[in-house]
Amino acid sequence: MVTKGLSSALSLAVMLIVIPSHQAAGEDAGDPVAGRALAQRWCDTCHVVDQQQQRGTSTGAPTFAAIANMKSTTAMALRVFLQTPHGRMPDLHLTRDEISDVSAYILSLKR
Numbered sequence: 001m002v003t004k005g006l007s008s009a010l011s012l013a014v015m016l017i018v019i020p021s022h023q024a025a026g027e028d029a030g031d032p033v034a035g036r037a038l039a040q041r042w043c044d045t046c047h048v049v050d051q052q053q054q055r056g057t058s059t060g061a062p063t064f065a066a067i068a069n070m071k072s073t074t075a076m077a078l079r080v081f082l083q084t085p086h087g088r089m090p091d092l093h094l095t096r097d098e099i100s101d102v103s104a105y106i107l108s109l110k111r
Contacts, residue, residue: 030075030097035105039064042092043102060088068109078103 039049048054048063067073082099085091094102 030100030102030104032101032104032108035098035101035103035108038094038098038102039105046089064106065109065111068106069111073106073110075103075107078106 036050039047043049043064044053046061048065050064079099082094082102
């Protein structure tokens with residue numbers, strides 16, 4: 001009986017740990033199609049956001065493909081970066097969903 005109780009407790013503990021982590025990851029996944037549309041609307045003035053775009057109008061801004069292929073680029077790194085104002089980048093006040101979408105789009109460009 002102790003073994004059965006311990007087994008049930010372990011199963012419950014695993015469910016409490018694994019399920020919320022999985023759900024949180026799913027919520028942060030974002031929509032790359034929506035992210036591309038946002039990037040074309042807000043980011044392509046300075047960044048090359050897709051292959052069809054010839055160049056950004058600002059010098060020195062990395063392409064989205066270059067950002068995607070940096071070793072340091074992760075969903076979490078993009079989230080933090082996009083929530084933090086930067087000197088050369090305008091503070092766009094993106095929502096959580098917009099940040100997730102733009103991040104998903106950038107990560108979709110990884111080779």
